[in-house]
Amino acid sequence: MFHIYCPHCAEYREEEEFHAAGQAHIPRPLDPEACSDKEWGEYMFFRKNPRGIHHELWVHAAGCRKFFNMTRNTQTYEIKEVYKIGEQPSVVAE
Amino acid sequence: MTQQNRLQSGGRIDRSKPLTFTYNGKQFSGFQGDTLASAMLANGIDVVGRSFKYSRPRGIVACGAEEPNAVLQLGATEATQVPNVRATQQELFNGLVSASTNGWPSVDNDVMGLMGKVGGSMMPPGFYYKTFMFPQSLWDTYESMIRKAAGLGRSPLESDPDTYDNVNQHCDVMIVGAGPAGLAAALTAARGGARVIIADEQNEFGGSLLNTKETLDGKPAAEWVNAVVAELATFEDVMMLPRSTVNGYHDHNFVTIHERCTDHLADIAPVNQARQKLHRVRAKWVVLATGAHERPLVFSNNDVPGCMVSNAVSTYINRYGVVPGNELVLMTTNDYGYQAALDWDDAGRKVVAIVDTRASGCGARAEEARKRGLNIITGSAVIEVQGSKRVSGVSVAAISADGGKVIGSVTKLKTDTVASSGGWSPVIHLSSHTGSRPTWDDKIVGFVPGPTVQKQLTAGGINGQYDTAVALKQGFDAGQKALTETGLSAAEVVLPKAETLKSDTPMTLFHIPHIKPTSAAPKQFVDYQTDVTAAGIEVACREGYESIEHVKRYTAMGFGTDQGKLGNINGMAVAAKALNKTIPETGTTIFRPNYTPISFGAIAGRNCGSLFDPERYSAMHKWHVEHGAKFEDVGQWKRPWYFPQGNETMQESLDRECLAVRDSVGILDASTLGKIDVQGKDAREFLGRVYSNAWAKLAVGKCRYGLMCGEDGMVFDDGVSACLGDNHFVMTTTTGGAARVLEWLEIYHQTEWPELEVYFNTVTDHWSTLTISGPNSRKLLSELTDYDLSNDNFKFMDWKQMKVAGVPARVFRISFTGELSFEINVQANYGTHVWEKLFEAGKKYNLTPYGTETMHILRAEKGFIIAGQDTDGSVHPYDLGMGWCVSNQKPFSYIGKRGMNREDCVRPNRKQLVGLKTKDPKAVIPEGAQAVLDPKAPIPMPMEGHVTSSYWSANLGHSIAMGFIKGGLDKMGETVFYPLADGTVIEAEICSPIFLDPKGERQNV
Secondary structure: OOOOEEOOEEEEEEHHHOOOEOOOOOOOOOOHHOOOHHHHHHHHHOOOOOOOEEEEEEEEOOOOEEEEEEEEOEEEEEEEEEEEOEEEEEEOOO | OOOEEEOOOOOOEEEEEEEEEEEOOOEEEEOOOOEHHHHHHOOOOOOEEEEOOOEEEEEEOOOOOOOOOOOOEEOOOOOHHHHEOOOOOOEEEOOOOEEEEOOOOOOOOEEOHHHHHHHOOOOOOOOHHHHHHHHHHHHHHHHHHHHHOOOOOOOOOOOOOOOEEEEEEEEEEEEEOHHHHHHHHHHHHHHHOOOOOEEEOOOOHHHHHHOOEEOOEEEEEEHHHOOOHHHHHHOOEEEEOHHHEEEEEEEOOOOEEEEEOOOOOOOOOOOOOOOOEEEEEEEEEEEEEEOEEEEEEEEOOOOOEEEEEEEHHHHHHHOOOOOOOOOOEEOOOOOHHHHHHHHHOOOOOEEEEEEEEEOOOOHHHHHHHHOOOOEEEEEEEEEEEEEOEEEEEEEEEEOOOOOOOEEEEEEEOOOOOEEEEEOOOOOOOHHHHHOOOOOOOOOOEEEEEEOOOOOOOHHHHHHHHOOOOHHHHHHHHHHHHHHOOOOOOOOOOOOOEEEOOOOOOOOOEEEOOOOOOOOOOOOEEEEEEEEEEHHHHHHHOOOOOHHHHHHHHOOOOOOOOOOOOOHHHHHHHHHHHHHHHHHHHHHOOOOOOOOOOOOHHHOOOOHHHHHHOEEEOOOOHHHHHHOOOOOEEEOEEEEEOOOOOOOHHHHHHHHHHHHHHHHHEEEOOOOOOOOEEEEEEOOHHHHHHEOOOOOOOOOOOOEEEEEEEOOOOOOOEEEEEEEEEEEEEEEEEEEOOOHHHHHHHHHHHHHHHHHHOOOEEEOOOHHHEEEEEEEOOOHHHHHOOOOOOOOOOOOOEEEEEEEEEEEEEEEEOOOOOOEEEEEEEEHHHHHHHHHHHHHHHHHHHHOEOOOHHHHHHHHHHHHOOOOOOOOOOOOOOOOOOHHHOOOOOOOOOOOOHHHOHHHHHEEEOOOEEEEEEEEEOOOOOOOEEEEOOOOOOOOOOOOOOEEEEEEEEEEEEEEEEEEEEEEEHOOOOOOEOOOOOOEEEEEEEOOOOOOOOOOOOOOOO
């Protein structure tokens, strides 16, 4: 019904092929053993819950199976942009 | 039976097609084109229900979706019962069976009504909170009483015989409402080439134009409607949906439409037709042309049957040829309201008085009334109604210019009908669904749609524009705008010329004063369906509720199935006055989907019964069915649970299956296990990062069991992976975890370690997996292969490529039962062939098929865990006593390593998995039972852990269990107790979870 643009397939596809996989841009610490319990806990559990612009990880699960990033407005649900893993968003919160 | 209120001519009903219907067991007649409500009014039925709280008799007050009282139960049979049907929206069909939903023993003689008469003191606002919450232990008793007394209909006790559909639609312009504004918008958009959907809740298009005597281009308005509908029908890309309520307006211009396809035809849908459809529409632009509802005024006893909104009176007369009474008193704050009196007069019945709350009315309709010599009383109001099951008279008195108090003496007038008009409330429900807050407009005395992020346009009544000419123009403009915005070019439309009647300034008045203060005056109803009065709202405000949302919850205003369509604005006005605020300061509550009640059938569509969820079958499923397997759902898979023979009980089957495996050989269909093919030069490195144990040295041809943990160190899946080549592995997962594990691998590869060259693919469905297990499994397999299966050539935890029953197979020598086992993997479409060949050869070994339950018992005898049964996301490998499956030598900090070294994960006294041997060998502890150290300790007893797996073991002749105990691994030999719900206590000794063959000799032969 609702169409989401997959940056890997380079076309709009049915929303049911996708699902969200949490907040984007949370890199796994390169040296986990050097992390304190607090730092590791923040990496594992602490997530933003903004009203407005939010960067999320999505996956084209029933399509190309690739992950990508999506910038979305959590208030209006508007999708601002999608971009590949490793890329940076061009739309950010003020 | 005669229809005493039916006019001889006029209206849109077909007098040549009489219909009969039943209401509360009595038969009545009506005509094709009637609604149930208009037919009831034609027959002089006054009482259609009893009110929710006070059990007062109630009649029909409105003519559409806003009707609060005539909410009936429909259905000729048990299976076709439909609750929550508004008689005003239900078209009459021959044989319709209806009943009132409130009132015990009947609507006419109601016991509960006495309670209402005793008065407000017995049921104040917040009544339920104040009265029934204490003592809490009695709530169940209160609840059943309240449910019996209240209730608005009931659901059927039998399965619905009808089918329903969900349909997905896409369009350029979605137009909601097919009145003058909606039709003008649709015509414009259609001519411009847009893909258009236009939906209207009524049985025919035209909206308000169906109810009036208005003309367009000097001809009856219906002629223009017919012409537009006919033209729209010629466009291929226009979909017209009558009897279709747009029930929800969701984000991204997603609109849900509830179409009642056959509800107007019969009790059950005709063969091969869906009774209702839920259209799920994604629109580029949405045009809301939803019109407005007339507001009744709030005055004492304004709920007595015979009190209606004035527009409903006009509609019943003009559209259905029904005059809902003999004598009319009309009270109005505006010029539109006069129309009901003019229509009543046209119908030849007596207008007792028109009571205008303003000092004078000088609009066109008022002048017409004056010209006709109707009795107009200005500067006054109907302050009270007399009568109980029907209006018998009214009290009229002069009121102050601001409408705040009664200033003159009271005159009584005899009448049986009271119509009131407090102005109009735009139908802003849909615009509110997406979170847009409505804006108050002083000029039109109502809320209009507020700012929105949706691609939404509005036209006509929803904007507070009630003149047909303006509505047409706004519809046209909306159509043009939608065309431009979707990249189409403007269309040419010549709008018809509408009469413009001179109007005047309406008075802002909601709540009519009484000679007594509101708290002492006879009840002045604001919300009929939930029985909320003006006095009740004042009490709520006095008791400290300031937010309109709190007032709503305290009084239940707007909580009915009508969502307070008639009463909400009046309620807000009463609250605003009590709080000494303006209406915009008080604000409005938020409307939510659905606009009108919708059946579960329409929501579910075809997603019910066998189509509710896909079912997955292994290649051998047919064989299992033919051999009497009982099935168990594992994820979407149907897995054989056990194979009963003859009259065996389940336990007897399990005992037989368990013994057969350990004595000779059994076979399990293990095809459902998740299988992921992992390839690439870094495949080995990758496995080392996602499993807790070591993979660097696993040689080609070898298999290894692995535990998969989350970053928190907690086990979430397990399985055996085989090394097929230096760059090639096949991983198995739990049946239910396959999809999750694949995504887990992908997310780490794609987001964290893209530099690793590795590829994953699901091959679960590509392979059939046939596991033969037991001391005779080697002998059995050797009959189907030439391959050397000796222990020297084919060792435990090896896999070999060979031919089995003539087809290529990967055979894994791994074991989940502790017996000598071979897991035969063949291309899925060879599965049944090999399965049957095994049975041919296996006859002499008593080859016994077994299911998941026996598999569970056999593995528990060996103390093997099942991820998801013996783990719950809060246990790490050490908690499971599986430290042997954790490698601390790996250079890379694999997933779970850091997590399981957190402070809480290494503290003493964590719950650990142990075996449990009951003192009474026959007692099987229920899974989930809680362990305590002292069964006589006072409640709440300190709990030490719980049982995760527990079975009767036929092989051992006693029960076996696994469970968690705080610090359990250091408590071997100690005793714990399991107090059960029935008061008995099971005593058990903590032991190793490996009950059978602790050295693992049976699998190594």
